[in-house]
Each structure stands twice: as structure tokens, then as C-alpha cells.
Amino acid sequence: MTTVFISGLGLIGSSLARIIKQGDTDVTVLGADPNDDTSQFLLAQGVIDDCTTFAEGSVQADVIILAGPVSVITTQLAELATLSLKSSVLVTDVGSTKRQVMAAAKLVQDKGIAFMGGHPMAGSHETGGRAGRANLFDGAVYFIVNGTQRLEQRQLFQRLLAPAQLRWVTIDADEHDRLVSQISHVPHVLAATLINTAADELKNDPVGLKAAAGGFKSTTRIAASDPTMWTAIMLSNTEAITSQLDAYITNLTTIKAAIAAGDKTTIHDFFDQAQRTRQHLDHTTEEG
Amino acid sequence: MTTVFISGLGLIGSSLARIIKQGDTDVTVLGADPNDDTSQFLLAQGVIDDCTTFAEGSVQADVIILAGPVSVITTQLAELATLSLKSSVLVTDVGSTKRQVMAAAKLVQDKGIAFMGGHPMAGSHETGGRAGRANLFDGAVYFIVNGTQRLEQRQLFQRLLAPAQLRWVTIDADEHDRLVSQISHVPHVLAATLINTAADELKNDPVGLKAAAGGFKSTTRIAASDPTMWTAIMLSNTEAITSQLDAYITNLTTIKAAIAAGDKTTIHDFFDQAQRTRQHLDHTTEEG
Numbered sequence: 001m002t003t004v005f006i007s008g009l010g011l012i013g014s015s016l017a018r019i020i021k022q023g024d025t026d027v028t029v030l031g032a033d034p035n036d037d038t039s040q041f042l043l044a045q046g047v048i049d050d051c052t053t054f055a056e057g058s059v060q061a062d063v064i065i066l067a068g069p070v071s072v073i074t075t076q077l078a079e080l081a082t083l084s085l086k087s088s089v090l091v092t093d094v095g096s097t098k099r100q101v102m103a104a105a106k107l108v109q110d111k112g113i114a115f116m117g118g119h120p121m122a123g124s125h126e127t128g129g130r131a132g133r134a135n136l137f138d139g140a141v142y143f144i145v146n147g148t149q150r151l152e153q154r155q156l157f158q159r160l161l162a163p164a165q166l167r168w169v170t171i172d173a174d175e176h177d178r179l180v181s182q183i184s185h186v187p188h189v190l191a192a193t194l195i196n197t198a199a200d201e202l203k204n205d206p207v208g209l210k211a212a213a214g215g216f217k218s219t220t221r222i223a224a225s226d227p228t229m230w231t232a233i234m235l236s237n238t239e240a241i242t243s244q245l246d247a248y249i250t251n252l253t254t255i256k257a258a259i260a261a262g263d264k265t266t267i268h269d270f271f272d273q274a275q276r277t278r279q280h281l282d283h284t285t286e287e288g
Numbered sequence: 289m290t291t292v293f294i295s296g297l298g299l300i301g302s303s304l305a306r307i308i309k310q311g312d313t314d315v316t317v318l319g320a321d322p323n324d325d326t327s328q329f330l331l332a333q334g335v336i337d338d339c340t341t342f343a344e345g346s347v348q349a350d351v352i353i354l355a356g357p358v359s360v361i362t363t364q365l366a367e368l369a370t371l372s373l374k375s376s377v378l379v380t381d382v383g384s385t386k387r388q389v390m391a392a393a394k395l396v397q398d399k400g401i402a403f404m405g406g407h408p409m410a411g412s413h414e415t416g417g418r419a420g421r422a423n424l425f426d427g428a429v430y431f432i433v434n435g436t437q438r439l440e441q442r443q444l445f446q447r448l449l450a451p452a453q454l455r456w457v458t459i460d461a462d463e464h465d466r467l468v469s470q471i472s473h474v475p476h477v478l479a480a481t482l483i484n485t486a487a488d489e490l491k492n493d494p495v496g497l498k499a500a501a502g503g504f505k506s507t508t509r510i511a512a513s514d515p516t517m518w519t520a521i522m523l524s525n526t527e528a529i530t531s532q533l534d535a536y537i538t539n540l541t542t543i544k545a546a547i548a549a550g551d552k553t554t555i556h557d558f559f560d561q562a563q564r565t566r567q568h569l570d571h572t573t574e575e576g
Contacts, residue, residue: 121501141499169495179493182486183500187507189547192562193540194478198470199565201535205467207457209569211429212471213409215510217569219475222503224566227559234547234555245544247489249537252481256533259477259522267522271515274480277487278512281497281505 002027004160005061007054007076009033009042012094012120013067014132017047022134022163030057038129047132058083063157066093069229070236074104077115081107090153092116096180096229097236098145098173109148116154117145117173119180120166127226134163142166145173181240188230189245191223290315292448293349295342295364297321297330300382300408301355302420305335310422310451318345326417335420346371351445354381357517358524362392365403369395378441380404384468384517385524386433386461397436404442405433405461407468408454415514422451430454433461469528476518477533479511 004020006013009031017029031048033039039051058064058080066073073095080091091108095101098117105115122140142161144154158168171179198216202208209216234241258266292308294301297319305317319336321327327339346352346368354361361383368379379396383389386405393403410428430449432442446456459467486504490496497504522529546554 121499140501141495143499169499171495175493175495179490179495179499182489183497183504186486187482187504188559189543190478190482190540191507192559193536193543194475195562195565195569196558197532197536197539198474199561200539201470201532202467205463207429207459207463207467209471209565211409211431211457211467212569213428216471216475218506218509219479220562220566220569221506223559223562224570225559225563227556227563230559231552231556235550235552238547238550242544242548244485244489245540245547248481248485249540249544251485251488252478252533252537255477255481256530256537259526259533260530262523262526264519264523268515268519270484271476271480271511271513271518273487274483274511275513275515277483277497278508281483281500281508282512 002062002156002160003030003060004028004063004065005030005032005052005057006048006065006067007032007057008066008068008072009035009038009048009129010067011127011129011132011136013065014038014042014047014129015134015136016065016067016094016120016161017042018132018134019137019164020160021047023160027160030060032057033129035129042129054079055083059085061089062086063160064089064091066091066095069232070095070097070100071232073101077101077104078107080113081111085113087112090114090116090149090157092118092149092157094118094120096184096233098143098176100236102145102147102173105147114149114153115147116149116157117147119143119176121180121184127229137164137166139165139167141169143176144168144170145176146170177237178240181237182244185233185237185241186244186248188222188225189234189241190248191220195220195223290350290444290448291318291348292316292351292353293318293320293340293345294336294353294355295320295345296354296356296360297323297326297336297417298355299415299417299420299424301353302326302330302335302417303422303424304353304355304382304408304449305330306420306422307425307452308448309335311448315448318348320345321417323417330417342367343371346373349377350374351448352377352379354379354383357520358383358385358388359520361389365389365392366395368401369399373401375400378402378404378437378445380406380437380445382406382408384472384521386431386464388524390433390435390461393435402437402441403435404437404445405435407431407464409468409472415517425452425454427453427455429457431464432456432458433464434458465525466528469525470532473521473525473529474532474536476510476513477522477529478536479508483508483511
């Protein structure tokens with residue numbers, strides 16, 4: 001019998017619970033969330049076996065999954081260092097950035113508790129435990145940042161999530177944070193800037209955004225995400241995000257100059273390169 | 289019996305043919321395309337009733353739809369002015385920008401031929417006649433720029449496309465070009481810049497773009513579009529595009545500074561505004 005405790009039953013935490021309950025039946029999933037409605041809903045649905053508090057869930061667990069935002073994860077790591085956990089417990093997290101989490105994890109690692117960083121690369125513009133689903137991560141990359149976990153602890157964790165058919169990728173915290181900045185954090189800033197700029201530029205236009213077709217909606221879809229979570233991400237990965245935004249602004253300024261100059265060859269090369277890279281992306285990843 | 293001639297059987301032209309064939313059975317659709325394979329495929333599928341040349345199709349038609357790129361449309365308008373068309377013919381187009389087209393249309397209007405500008409606000413990152421489909425425009429905005437058409441000609445055209453349940457919006461050419469720049473042309477430049485910048489920034493990263501999740505794919509989907517078409521659009525709507533790119537770069541530079549400064553309130557307001565605008569967009573348009 002394995003007891004898993006998930007702290008934070010939002011989109012990610014509740015989806016992990018659903019996946020774990022799909023697999024090995026000899027697993028008890030305990031859950032805790034600041035929103036008691038969500039916890040009760042998930043309990044009624046059988047997604048978790050019991051609701052508990054952070055301290056009670058932690059001391060009973062063989063695997064502790066910290067599934068809140070990074071700011072909560074770092075606070076909880078400090079709290080875990082003060083509790084009497086099982087000596088064989090594995091603590092892991094799902095935080096969107098890994099440098100701050102790995103630094104905070106030193107507190108529990110210094111107590112001899114095994115910690116392994118984690119980050120499933122999926123999500124949605126939806127939030128909350130009711131939006132979670134077992135197939136949220138199907139075929140997605142799940143980043144592992146090695147900490148002090150033993151091999152069999154990592155294997156146990158991967159076995160628990162086996163139903164999701166994840167692509168496990170080991171990465172170091174610095175590389176992780178630069179990579180997710182480029183493929184997730186920067187795109188969120190760009191999409192939000194686009195929708196805000198478009199709304200402002202078209203505020204006196206009688207037709208305005210109502211005429212937007214699928215392309216605009218697709219490009220700005222992630223701008224509907226939770227502002228509090230994304231503000232926290234900006235504050236926890238500032239250096240990578242601002243440096244990559246600088247590179248983006250430089251490239252955008254260059255192509256803008258080519259458009260202003262009517263430089264057909266440069267413009268065509270730019271769109272051609274983009275088309276080839278984007279088409280290649282569809283061929284190397286699971287979904288389109 | 290109405291004869292419709294569609295010049296250009298790509299994604300848009302072939303989809304219009306499919307829609308027209310879904311409606312009134314008393315319509316003959318003639319088609320011409322530089323790609324004879326596409327024409328033969330569409331003929332075999334019954335999407336068009338006959339293949340023809342530009343001149344032959346034009347002189348037989350009650351409605352002529354110019355469905356090529358803007359550069360081709362302007363050339364064809366000049367050619368139409370030299371042909372003996374039916375006196376009751378309506379000439380219309382589907383070009384992505386309208387100022388150049390309306391200026392070129394003066395040539396046919398001066399001969400007493402009715403011209404009406406048009407632009408259906410849908411599309412796809414796919415191209416070509418085989419990718420066309422009758423539901424490509426379902427519920428989409430179809431812009432009309434009034435030219436010299438008579439009311440019954442516009443009504444005939446709208447009746448031909450009735451199966452697509454379009455939202456007809458009358459607009460002037462200048463407003464049209466500013467609006468589509470903001471909701472279509474600028475987003476294409478931004479998405480292409482993102483994929484090119486990300487590929488460059490991650491070129492030495494062993495994981496790289498392969499880890500991209502749905503958000504990145506959605507944000508960059510339109511970057512897979514045809515480079516030749518998008519180069520032509522940049523050259524035909526330069527002023528609106530570069531001016532709106534300037535506004536975008538200014539706003540992006542402002543939020544980048546707030547992120548660099550850790551200005552939580554400004555960052556939160558920025559994402560909050562974006563979320564509200566994007567959610568509102570889903571509620572005011574047909575699809576999510």
C-alpha cells in the first residue's frame with residue numbers, strides 16, 4: 001500500500017490525482033486544498049480518498065506532491081523540514097520554475113528527506129480542480145530535476161503516473177528555467193500584450209475584435225490564463241524572461257524595418273523559416 | 289440559371305465553390321486555377337461544374353469572384369476592363385486588403401461594370417484547393433466594401449453564400465485594412481517572430497522545442513501559413529502593419545520593464561486586463 005499526499009488540488013494537482021487513481025489500485029490518495037469546496041467535490045468524485053491538512057497528509061505519506069504555485073511550494077518546503085515525515089518519503093513538486101524550488105528544497109534535504117524537482121509541461125487556460133482531467137498530460141514532457149531522491153523513489157513516482165504515458169526528461173534547474181521561459185513564459189507575455197494592444201488600438205472601431213477569426217483566437221488563447229499565477233511566474237523567472245523578451249524585441253524591430261522598407265526577400269525568408277520550423281514542430285511532438 | 293466564375297481555386301476559392309454548390313441547385317460554378325491538378329481534382333469532386341480560362345469564364349459569368357492573392361486580383365481587374373462582360377455582371381474579390389483592390393477596381397467601374405469588394409474573415413494555416421471545405425467560414429465575418437454594385441447584386445451574392453451563415457459587415461477600405469492588420473496581419477508577424485526567436489535561442493538546447501506544450505503550439509500555429517501569401521500581404525498593407533507593430537513594441541517594452549523591476553501590481557493588472565478581454569472575445573464570437 002502506497003500513500004500519496006497531494007497538496008494543492010487545482011488543475012495540475014487534481015489531474016495528477018486522477019491519473020494515479022487510474023493506475024495501481026493499491027494506492028491511497030490524500031488531498032489538501034485551501035478551497036474546501038474543491039476538496040469536497042474531488043472526494044465525492046472519488047478523485048481523492050480523503051481530505052486532510054497539510055501536516056497530517058505529509059506525515060502519513062510515502063510520496064508528497066507539492067502542487068501549488070512556486071511561492072506556496074517554497075513555504076511548504078520550509079514547513080516540511082519541521083515535521084516528522086516517514087524516513088522513506090519522497091517529496092516532489094510541480095512548480096513552473098525550478099531554481100527557486102531547488103534552493104528552497106535544501107531545507108528538507110538537509111534533514112535527510114529525499115527531494116526531486118518536477119514539472120509537467122501541460123496546462124490549460126482553465127484553472128481549478130474541477131477543470132482537471134486524467135488526460136491533461138497525455139504524451140507531454142514531464143521534467144525531472146534530480147535532487148536527493150533514490151532511483152527506486154523516482155521509479156515509484158513514474159509508475160504512479162504511468163497511465164499518462166509521459167515523456168520523462170531529466171534537466172538541470174537553470175536549463176529548465178531558460179527553456180520554459182522561451183516556450184511558455186515569454187509566449188504568455190506576448191499573447192497578453194497582443195490582446196491588450198489590439199483592444200486599445202481598436203477601442204473606437206465599431207467592428208473591432210468581434211471580427212477576429214480562428215487565427216487571432218488561437219494566438220491569444222493563453223492570454224485567458226490566471227493572472228495571479230502568471231504574475232508569480234514572472235517574479236520567479238525574471239532574468240530569463242526579460243533577456244528573451246529583449247531578443248524578441250530585437251528580432252521584431254528588424255522584421256518591422258524590412259516590412260517598412262518593402263524588402264520582399266527578407267520578409268519572405270522570415271515567413272519561410274517560420275513555416276518550416278512550425279511544421280517541423282508538429283512532426284516532432286505528439287499533438288498538432 | 290446563375291453562372292458563377294471563380295478565379296483561383298485555393299483554400300478560399302474552393303471553399304466558396306463548395307458553399308455555393310451546397311445551396312441553390314440552379315447555379316453553375318466555373319473555375320480557373322493556375323494549378324491544373326487542383327482544378328481537375330475539384331471537377332472530379334463536383335465542387336466545380338467546369339474548368340475554364342480566365343477570359344472564357346469571365347464572359348459567361350453573372351458573378352465573377354476573384355479569389356487569388358491581392359497582386360493577382362489587381363492584374364485581373366485590369367484584364368476584366370478589356371473583356372466584353374455581361375452588362376449585369378457583378379465582379380467581387382476576396383483579397384486580404386482592400387485599399388489596393390478598390391483603387392484597381394476603378395478600371396472596371398469606369399467601364400460601367402459593377403464591382404463590390406469582399407473579404408471573408410477565415411482561413412487556415414493550410415493552403416490549396418484540397419484543403420478547402422464548405423464549413424471554413426461558418427459563422428465568420430464577411431466584410432463588404434461597397435463599390436458600384438446594385439442592391440440586388442449584393443443580395444444575389446449573399447444568397448449564393450447563405451449556407452455558410454456568414455455575418456455580413458459593411459466597412460470602408462481604410463478601416464478594413466487597419467482592422468485586419470490588427471487582428472490578422474500583426475499576429476502573423478508576432479507568431480513568426482516567436483517561432484524564429486525560440487528556435488534561435490534554443491538551437492543549442494538538447495531538449496528545445498520538443499518540450500513545447502499546447503500553449504506554445506496554439507500561439508504559433510498561424511506561423512505555418514504560406515510565406516508567399518503573407519509576404520504579399522505585408523507589402524500591400526505596410527503602413528497599418530508597421531504602425532501597429534510600433535504600438536506593440538512600445539507596450540511590450542513597458543511590460544518588460546515592469547517584469548524586470550518586479551512591479552507586481554503592474555504585471556498583475558496587465559495579465560488581468562488580458563484575461564478579461566480574451567474571455568470576453570469568446571463570449572462575443574461564434575467559436576472559442
